[in-house]
Amino acid sequence: MPRSPSASLLLTRDRASLSQFARFCVVGTSGFVVSLVTFALLLERTGIDYRAADALAFLVAVANNFVWNRRWTFATARAGAVGQASRFLVVSVMATALSLAILTGLVAALHADAIAAQAAATIAVTPLSFMGNRRWAFAAGSRPRQRPHRKREPAGGD
Structure with missing residues (x-):
């Protein structure tokens, strides 16, 4: 049975x-690795709290x-x-706060074991962070699209 055009579009969208x-x-x-390396270097080299x-x-x-989400993930x-x-930072802070709440709970x-709980919290928050970034931080134009207003000509008039 052939797929309908709408079913093909849906499958393509889902794959994308x-x-x-x-x-x-x-x-x-990669951000986790960057964070961990930065944290370790700051502790070892600067002695800050x-x-x-x-x-x-x-x-x-x-x-x-x-940078990588802008260039590669969401292009x-x-x-x-x-x-x-700014929007990316807001989503990141909110995701981190939610992850901390889940971890604490x-x-x-x-x-629960703290390491397992951290992994579970990160996994739980990742889809929400993705959606926040996809639909808001990196949304096309990042503003609601407005349709141009066109005057309608009266039917059959001069």
């Missing part, structure tokens, strides 16, 4: 979305992730980088 999500996960993994090192490492990883290297970066309430 899965591919985009996979790229998002690769970028996120681990909380300050964590905050700086987070910002470096966010910058890394923004939106158009004008508006400052707005996209798993460890404090359920007495």
Whole structure:
């Protein structure tokens, strides 16, 4: 039985979305590595407090992730980088806060292993972070599209 054009479009969209999500996960993994290396270097080379090192490492990883998501995952290297970066930072902070809440709940309430809980929290938040970035931070034009207003000519009139 041949596929309808709409079914083909849906399958193509789903494959494209899965591919985009996979790229998002690769970028996120690279951000984790960048964060960990930055954190370790700051602790070893500067001797700053681990909380300050964590905050700086987070910002470096966010910058890394923004660049790669903008260029590769969402391919939106158009004008508006400052707005996209601002929205990306908002999504990243919200995802981190939600991940911390899940981590805290798993460890404090359920007495889960902290490393397993961290992994579970990250996995739980990743699809939400992806959607926030896809639909808001890197959305086409990043603003609701407005249709141009056209005057309608009266039917049959001069």
